[in-house]
Amino acid sequence: MRHLQRLAELRDTYVAAHPESRRIMSDAAEFMPGGNTRSVLHFDPFPMVIASGDGATVTDVDGHTYIDCAGEFSAGLYGHNDPVIRAAQEKALSDGLVLAAPNRYEAGLAREMCVRFPSLDRVRFCNSGTEANVFALLTARNFTGRSRFMFMEEGYHGGVLTFGGGKASRMNAPFDHVLAPFNDIDAALATIRANKDELAAVMLEPLLGAGGNLLADKAFLEAVRAETQAHGILLIFDEVKTSRLGRSGLQGHFGVTPDMTTFGKYIGGGLSFGAFGGREEIMMLFDPSRPDALMHAGTFNNNVMSMAGGLAGLSEVFTADRADAFLDMTEATRAKLGEALAAKGVPVRPSGFGSMMSLHIGEREPRRWSETDSRAGTLRSLVHLAALEEGLVTTPRGDLYLSLPMTEAMLDDVVAIISGAVAREFPYVAGQMAA
Helix, strand or coil: CHHHHHHHHHHHHHHHHCHHHHHHHHHHCCCCHHHCCCHHHCCCCCCCCEEEEEECEEEECCCCEEEECCHHHHCCCCCECCHHHHHHHHHHHHCCCCCCCCCCCHHHHHHHHHHHCCCCCEEEEECCHHHHHHHHHHHHHHHHCCCEEEEECCCECCCCCECHHHCCCCCCCCCEEEEECCCCHHHHHHHHHHCCCCEEEEEECCEECCCCCEECCHHHHHHHHHHHHHCCCEEEEECCCHHHCCCCHHHHHHCCCCCEEEECHHHHCCCCCEEEEECHHHHHHHCCCCCCCCCCCCCCCCCHHHHHHHHHHHHHHCCHHHHHHHHHHHHHHHHHHHHHHHHCCCCEEEEEECCEEEEEECCCCCCCHHHCCCHHHHHHHHHHHHHHHCCEECCCCCCEECCCCCCHHHHHHHHHHHHHHHHHHHHHHHCCCCC
């Protein structure tokens, strides 16, 4: 099959260009399963090892420098070595770590988040988006007295809350749950009504990230919001990725306010971070001055480096105005990429919104997973390897994330490299049978 032959050619070229990465990964396999400690970073024949990052570029151990469109799967919003964030983190580091007390930064970061995101009356910090989502679910269970949850098919809420292929991952935490198709109002409402007396919360991403960067319809979010309110079910937006899309994330963009929101990725200024927050009556369950307070422990919940970097990032770098401007600039780039692909006569379009996108086969962006073409996965694998040869890195699964240090000229390069790679590689999958 032509796509398999082409994939083998691209892999051979990649292997020849990355001998040091190959050596390091071979050595790593002696001590870690497959040389890996984060599954999503793996790709065949072996992942390249990154030595350094600067601005919007990364350089691997074999000396190749790339425009960084992998963007740490959206956590790399600030790029590498932002001077404001770095100065704040260096100051925090010089003052000492593991202080076992509240620090001077955490309340400021909490204030910035509560002012910016409409759903937040109060917020608590943790160590990752995965943790944030687990704690949000447990909070909903305690607040409502119910124990079932509804998620979206193809949803991803962290390593223990994954629903690819329309089913729960074998590594998922054992939450009682039901699934509904994303952007399908009738099916979602029917599922809610069928489980209304057991559901503690509906958790969803307003842009289905790992499911192909599919943007929610406003009408879908509004319908789910109204139905959950009607039955006393909490609505939780997972904005771990999407909080970067404008000053108030997608809840602000769509004007739909959930009961709770979860955060992670970039907000820690490039370091480990998670947060969950929401309505005052919900979050005050954690007030430790209450005799019946919920316990939420975590040695590094308020780790000083993430708190300092996060505060500097939101208050001085990714301000509300900068967030809106960045969304406009990157959404224009996404439109340019779509136009470039159309001009090349290739039936491929970039889904997503602003600085988060994926490539899909078809003349229109899919709205639901059922509308996606299964050949897109093969195309993205080819484009990933082909773009590396041109000096641009995407995620191994083919997502593109844009970052603040990218200039207009660099964004034009992104459009040119990706559209060129797609035009060259699409013929190898055009004849492949779609599943």
